[in-house]
Amino acid sequence: MTTTDAEPTMDAAAERPLLVATDVTKAFEGLVANREIDFNIPRNSIVAIIGPNGAGKTTFFNQLSGVYHPTSGTIEFEGIDISQMAPHVVAGLGVARTYQNIRLFQNMTVINNVMVGRHVRMHGQWYQAIAGLGGIRQEEEATRRRAFELLELVGISRRVAAELSKNLPYGDQRRLEIARALASDPKLLLLDEPTAGMNPGETRQMTDFIGRLRRELGLTILLIEHDMKVVMGVSERITVLDYGEKIAEGTPAEIRANPRVIEAYLGKQATA
Amino acid sequence: MTRGLALRSAIQAGLITGVVMVYLVAVGLASAFARREVVTGFLSLGHLMLAIPPLAVGYIVAGRPLPTSRRLAHALTVGLAAGVLFAAAFLAAEALSPGIRTVLNRVSAALLVFVGFGDLGLEPGAGALLNVAIATGLALLGGLVRIAPVPVRRAVVGAATAVLVLSMVEPFLRPRLLQFALSGLAQFIYRSHGLSMASAAIILVFGALLAVAWPGMRNSASSRLASADPGTRSMLRWLALLVAIAFLYTLPAISGSFLTQVLVLVGFYVLLGLGLNIVVGYAGLLDLGYVAFYAVGAYFTALITSPTSALGWGLNFWVALPIVVLLSAMVGLFIGAPVLRLRGDYLAIVTLGFGEIARVLLGSDALKPWLGGPNGILSVPFMLGDGTYFLPIVGKVTGPAATYFPLMGFCILAAFVAYRLKYSRTGRAWNAMREDEDVAQATGISTVNYKLLAFAMGAAVGCVGGAIYATHLQGVVPGGFDLLVSITVLAVVVLGGMGSIAGVVVGAFALIGTPELLREFAEYKLLVYGAVLVAVMILRPEGLIPDASRRAELEEAREIEQGELKVEYDEITGDA
Numbered sequence: 081m082t083t084t085d086a087e088p089t090m091d092a093a094a095e096r097p098l099l100v101a102t103d104v105t106k107a108f109e110g111l112v113a114n115r116e117i118d119f120n121i122p123r124n125s126i127v128a129i130i131g132p133n134g135a136g137k138t139t140f141f142n143q144l145s146g147v148y149h150p151t152s153g154t155i156e157f158e159g160i161d162i163s164q165m166a167p168h169v170v171a172g173l174g175v176a177r178t179y180q181n182i183r184l185f186q187n188m189t190v191i192n193n194v195m196v197g198r199h200v201r202m203h204g205q206w207y208q209a210i211a212g213l214g215g216i217r218q219e220e221e222a223t224r225r226r227a228f229e230l231l232e233l234v235g236i237s238r239r240v241a242a243e244l245s246k247n248l249p250y251g252d253q254r255r256l257e258i259a260r261a262l263a264s265d266p267k268l269l270l271l272d273e274p275t276a277g278m279n280p281g282e283t284r285q286m287t288d289f290i291g292r293l294r295r296e297l298g299l300t301i302l303l304i305e306h307d308m309k310v311v312m313g314v315s316e317r318i319t320v321l322d323y324g325e326k327i328a329e330g331t332p333a334e335i336r337a338n339p340r341v342i343e344a345y346l347g348k349q350a351t352a
Numbered sequence: 353m354t355r356g357l358a359l360r361s362a363i364q365a366g367l368i369t370g371v372v373m374v375y376l377v378a379v380g381l382a383s384a385f386a387r388r389e390v391v392t393g394f395l396s397l398g399h400l401m402l403a404i405p406p407l408a409v410g411y412i413v414a415g416r417p418l419p420t421s422r423r424l425a426h427a428l429t430v431g432l433a434a435g436v437l438f439a440a441a442f443l444a445a446e447a448l449s450p451g452i453r454t455v456l457n458r459v460s461a462a463l464l465v466f467v468g469f470g471d472l473g474l475e476p477g478a479g480a481l482l483n484v485a486i487a488t489g490l491a492l493l494g495g496l497v498r499i500a501p502v503p504v505r506r507a508v509v510g511a512a513t514a515v516l517v518l519s520m521v522e523p524f525l526r527p528r529l530l531q532f533a534l535s536g537l538a539q540f541i542y543r544s545h546g547l548s549m550a551s552a553a554i555i556l557v558f559g560a561l562l563a564v565a566w567p568g569m570r571n572s573a574s575s576r577l578a579s580a581d582p583g584t585r586s587m588l589r590w591l592a593l594l595v596a597i598a599f600l601y602t603l604p605a606i607s608g609s610f611l612t613q614v615l616v617l618v619g620f621y622v623l624l625g626l627g628l629n630i631v632v633g634y635a636g637l638l639d640l641g642y643v644a645f646y647a648v649g650a651y652f653t654a655l656i657t658s659p660t661s662a663l664g665w666g667l668n669f670w671v672a673l674p675i676v677v678l679l680s681a682m683v684g685l686f687i688g689a690p691v692l693r694l695r696g697d698y699l700a701i702v703t704l705g706f707g708e709i710a711r712v713l714l715g716s717d718a719l720k721p722w723l724g725g726p727n728g729i730l731s732v733p734f735m736l737g738d739g740t741y742f743l744p745i746v747g748k749v750t751g752p753a754a755t756y757f758p759l760m761g762f763c764i765l766a767a768f769v770a771y772r773l774k775y776s777r778t779g780r781a782w783n784a785m786r787e788d789e790d791v792a793q794a795t796g797i798s799t800v801n802y803k804l805l806a807f808a809m810g811a812a813v814g815c816v817g818g819a820i821y822a823t824h825l826q827g828v829v830p831g832g833f834d835l836l837v838s839i840t841v842l843a844v845v846v847l848g849g850m851g852s853i854a855g856v857v858v859g860a861f862a863l864i865g866t867p868e869l870l871r872e873f874a875e876y877k878l879l880v881y882g883a884v885l886v887a888v889m890i891l892r893p894e895g896l897i898p899d900a901s902r903r904a905e906l907e908e909a910r911e912i913e914q915g916e917l918k919v920e921y922d923e924i925t926g927d928a
Contacts, residue, residue, distance in 0.1 A: 166793070167790075168793045168795075168796045168797055171793075171796035172796050176795075183791045186788075188780075192783070196780040196783070196784045199777060199781055199784075199795055199796045202777045204777045204778070205778070209779075210773065219777075220775075264796060
C-alpha cells in the first residue's frame with residue numbers, strides 16, 4: 081500500500097491511540113471521496129491531514145465528528161465505534177471541532193457561544209430550570225465562570241463578552257470558535273483550517289496557540305490544512321490525502337522529502 | 353453634479369411623500385380619522401395623519417451629511433414637491449368630481465371640502481395653495497427639528513407624544529375622572545372629544561419638560577441603583593414587581609368594563625405570544641399553525657368541562673386544566689414529530705397546513721358527534737364560581753374581570769417560565785439550534801429532543817390560552833380559530849422583538865390594544881397592521897423591544913470584572 085514505516089514515531093507505542101480509523105471509505109452516489117483510509121491519532125499528539133483542495137480532507141473530518149457516516153470501515157474513539165453515531169453523541173464522548181468557514185452562533189452573545197459549548201457537560205433539565213431546583217443556579221454560575229476563563233485563555237477580552245458574536249473581528253471569531261469547542265472539555269479537538277484567511281503573523285500566533293493547547297490542556301489535536309507550511313512547525317505527524325486516498329504519512333521531514341507528495345501536492349511549485 | 357443629484361433625490365422623496373398622502377386620502381383613511389379630535393376645533397387625527405408624512409420625510413432628508421443650509425433646502429424641496437403633487441391631485445379630483453367616485457368611491461364632496469379647507473370658506477385654488485404651503489412648512493419644520501440640538505428634538509417629540517396619547521385615551525380617561533369625582537379636571541382637559549386648547553398647551557409644555565428631564569432622571573436613578581449594594585437592589589426589584597402586580601390587581605376596578613374587556617383580549621395574545629415566542633423566537637421554528645394549539649386547548653376544555661358535551665363529564669375547570677395541558681403537549685409532540693427534518697420555509701408551510709387541518713377538522717361533519725360541527729360545544733362553565741366571585745380589596749368581580757384575574761395570573765406564570773427557560777441550558781440550546789442547526793448538533797445538542805420540547809412547550813402555553821378562552825366565551829365554535837389568529841400572534845412576536853418577553857407584551861398592546869382603542873377605524877385595521885409591520889421591519893428589524901439578554905449579560909460581565917477572577921491554566925485542564 082503506502083509508506084507505513086514511519087508510523088511508530090518517538091512516542092512509545094505502548095499506549096493505545098485515542099482514535100483509530102480503519103479502512104474508511106466514503107462514497108457519495110458513486111463519487112468516492114475517501115478510499116480505504118487507515119488513520120490513527122496517538123494521545124496528546126498533534127497530527128495533521130493535508131492535501132490539495134478537493135482531496136477529501138473535510139469529508140474525512142466530518143466522519144470523525146459524526147456529520148457523515150462512512151460507507152464502510154470503522155472509526156474507534158477510545159475503543160468505542162463512533163462511525164454510525166449522531167454528531168451530538170460523538171460530541172458528548174469528547175470530540176469537539178471548529179469549521180473551515182467560521183460558524184459561530186452569530187446572533188448569540190460571545191459568552192453564550194462559549195456557554196452553549198458546555199452543553200454536554202451540563203445536566204440541568206428544562207423543568208429544573210423552571211423550578212430553579214437541582215443546583216441549577218450553581219451549575220449556571222460555574223458554567224459562566226468557566227466560559228469567562230476560556231475567553232481569557234483564547235485571548236478574547238471580557239469586555240466584548242456581551243457583544244453579539246457576529247460583531248467580533250475575524251481573528252477573534254476564530255478564537256471564539258476554539259473557546260466554544262474547548263468548553264465541552266474535549267479529549268480530541270478537530271481544527272478545520274484554523275489559519276484560513278489569516279496573515280503570516282496571525283498564522284504564527286495561531287500555531288503557537290495550538291501548541292500551547294496541547295501542552296497546557298493536555299489535548300489531542302487534529303489539524304486540517306491545505307497549506308503545508310502551517311503544519312510543519314506544530315505537528316509531529318502528517319498524513320497526506322490526494323484524490324481521496326492516503327498517499328503518505330510520516331514526520332514533517334519525511335513528508336517534505338517524499339517524492340509522491342512532491343509530485344501530487346507540491347509538484348508544480350517545486351519544479352517551477 | 354452631485355448637488356443636482358441630491359436635489360433630484362429630494363424631489364423624488366417629496367413626490368413619494370405626496371403619493372402616500374394622496375393614498376391616505378383616497379382610501380378614506382384621513383377623513384375617517386378626521387372624526388377623531390386631538391385638539392378640539394383645531395386638529396383632528398385625520399389632519400395629523402396627513403401631516404406626518406411631510407414632517408417625517410423632512411426630518412429624514414435633513415439628516416444627510418451636508419451643510420445646514422442645504423439640509424434645510426432639501427427639507428423645503430421635499431415639502432414643496434409633496435405639497436404640489438398633493439394639491440394637483442386635489443385639483444384634479446375637484447375637476448373630475450362627482451364622476452371620480454365611480455373609481456375612487458371614497459372621494460366624496462365632503463372629503464374634498466376636508467382636503468381643500470372648504471370649511472374655512474376657501475375656493476379650491478386657494479385651498480390647493482394652502483395645502484402646498486402647509487406641506488412645505490411641515491417638511492421644513494421636520495428639517496428644523498432634525499438640525500436642532502438633541503434636547504430640543506427630545507422636547508418636541510415628547511410634547512407631541514403627550515398630546516397625542518392624552519387625546520386618544522379620552523373615551524376611557526374621562527369616564528374614570530368622572531367616576532372619581534374629578535369632573536372639574538375632566539372638563540378642563542377635554543372639550544367635546546378632544547383636548548381643549550388650554551390643556552393642550554399645558555400638556556405640550558409638560559411633555560416637553562418631561563422628555564428633556566427624562567434621560568437625566570434615568571441616569572441618576574440607574575447610577576444610584578448601580579452604586580447600591582446587592583441587597584438593596586434585589587429589594588428594590590421585588591418592590592417594583594410588587595407595585596406592578598398591585599397595579600394589575602386593581603386595574604379592572606379602576607378601568608371599567610370595556611377597558612377590562614380590551615385587557616382580556618390583549619391578555620390572550622400575550623399568553624399566545626409567549627408560547628409562540630418559545631417556538632419561533634427561542635428555537636427558531638417558524639410555526640404558522642399555532643392556532644391549532646389554541647383551538648385544541650379550547651376544544652379539549654369544552655369537551656371535558658361542559659355537561660352538554662359528548663363526554664358530558666362536566667369536570668371543574670381546574671381539574672380539567674392539567675389534563676388539557678398534558679393532552680395538548682402530546683398533540684404538540686404529535687405535530688412536531690413528522691416535521692423534525694424540515695427547516696425554514698418548509699416547516700412554515702407544513703405547520704400552516706396543520707393549522708388549517710385543525711380548523712377544518714373541528715368544524716367537520718365527521719367529528720360532529722363529538723365536537724358539534726359548526727355549532728361547537730356550548731355551556732362551558734366559568735373558571736371560578738358562576739362568573740362572579742369576591743376578591744380581597746377589589747371586592748365583587750364579574751363580567752370580563754372574572755376572566756381577567758386568572759388570565760393575568762397565567763400570563764405572569766408563562767412569562768416567568770419563559771424567563772427561566774431563556775437563561776438556562778435549555779434556552780441556550782434552543783438559540784443555538786435557531787442559529788445553526790448543524791453546528792448545534794456538533795456541539796452536543798440533540799436537535800430532535802430540543803425541537804420536540806419547543807413544540808410541546810409552545811403547545812402547552814397555547815392550550816392554556818385556549819382553555820381560558822373557552823371559559824371566557826362559555827363555549828367554543830370553530831369560527832374563532834382561523835389562520836388570522838396564527839398570523840396575528842406571529843405579528844405580535846415579530847413586532848415586539850423575537851425572543852423578547854417584554855416585546856411580546858408591548859407587541860400585544862400595540863397590535864391588539866391600540867385597534868380596540870381606535871375602534872371606529874376597525875375597517876382599516878389590517879391596512880394599518882400591514883403598514884406598521886412594514887415600517888417596523890424597515891426601521892427596527894429587531895423589534896420594538898429587542899431581546900434584552902445582551903443588556904443583562906453586560907451587567908453580569910461588569911460584575912464579574914469587579915470581583916477578582918484569576919485564571920490558572922492548569923485549573924482549566926479539567927478531568928483530562
